[in-house]
Amino acid sequence: MKWIEAASYEEMSEIAADIFKENLKQNPEIVLGLATGGTAEGFYKELVEAYKAKEISFENARSFNLDEYVGINPENKASYHYYMDQQLFNHVDMKRENIHVPKGDTADLQAAATQYDVMIKAAGGIDIQLLGIGVNGHIGFNEPGTPFTLETNVIELAQSTREANKIYFDSIDDVPTHAITMGIQTIMNAKKVVLLISGASKQEAINRLRSGEVTEDFPASALNSHQDVTVIYTGVK
Numbered sequence: 115m116k117w118i119e120a121a122s123y124e125e126m127s128e129i130a131a132d133i134f135k136e137n138l139k140q141n142p143e144i145v146l147g148l149a150t151g152g153t154a155e156g157f158y159k160e161l162v163e164a165y166k167a168k169e170i171s172f173e174n175a176r177s178f179n180l181d182e183y184v185g186i187n188p189e190n191k192a193s194y195h196y197y198m199d200q201q202l203f204n205h206v207d208m209k210r211e212n213i214h215v216p217k218g219d220t221a222d223l224q225a226a227a228t229q230y231d232v233m234i235k236a237a238g239g240i241d242i243q244l245l246g247i248g249v250n251g252h253i254g255f256n257e258p259g260t261p262f263t264l265e266t267n268v269i270e271l272a273q274s275t276r277e278a279n280k281i282y283f284d285s286i287d288d289v290p291t292h293a294i295t296m297g298i299q300t301i302m303n304a305k306k307v308v309l310l311i312s313g314a315s316k317q318e319a320i321n322r323l324r325s326g327e328v329t330e331d332f333p334a335s336a337l338n339s340h341q342d343v344t345v346i347y348t349g350v351k
């Protein structure tokens with residue numbers, strides 16, 4: 115695992131965006147694994163600026179997002195699909211048919227989850243995966259206790275995760291109880307991983323990740339067994 119300390123949130127975002135830009139330039143048909151969350155907003159801003167400056171193009175790129183809430187449609191402002199439209203997709207030239215966000219509003223969620231991995235594999239696998247981390251160490255929406263062998267699946271959100279994400283909803287009662295997420299195995303299959311960590315609320319998570327232990331009680335610890343992970347962090351010791 116490679117660790118990069120950034121002097122600020124902006125620098126963290128720039129370093130991460132530079133890695134993605136470089137990979138995109140080298141491989142215009144790249145398969146991107148994308149993440150949501152407040153931490154990633156600066157990163158997307160950098161990518162959009164680079165696109166507007168004609169430094170990069172997403173014309174032939176494909177993307178797969180990590181996760182989506184169950185029972186929320188893409189037009190809902192709290193949905194991850196909406197977030198991605200606002201942060202990236204509405205501003206760049208990625209073709210709509212090449213954009214994939216797990217479907218949280220479908221009747222057969224399990225079938226959608228299974229199909230998601232089929233689509234990722236058919237695309238040749240994820241070349242580079244962006245990740246954030248939850249205060250409890252979740253990646254995607256893989257909560258503590260999730261078997262590392264799982265691919266995309268439907269999970270029940272931890273109460274602490276619902277609390278952490280309630281700022282995006284009118285009230286805690288509106289925060290979905292379930293989500294559809296790439297599994298740890300899906301994430302581990304990505305060829306390269308970039309993990310962003312920002313802010314004091316993630317101190318415990320970063321300490322635990324740094325300890326090097328590998329345990330299903332701390333989902334991000336699976337990354338200790340991945341051969342190409344770059345962690346870019348700021349605002350934590």
Ligand SMILES: N[C@@H]1[C@@H](O)[C@H](O)[C@@H](COP(=O)(O)O)O[C@@H]1O
Nearest residue numbers: 150151152153246247248254255
């Ligand atoms: N499912 C997402 C994760 O993919 C993300 O990493 C996490 C951290 O979000 P933030 O960056 O807002 O702290 O939030 C959500 O739970």
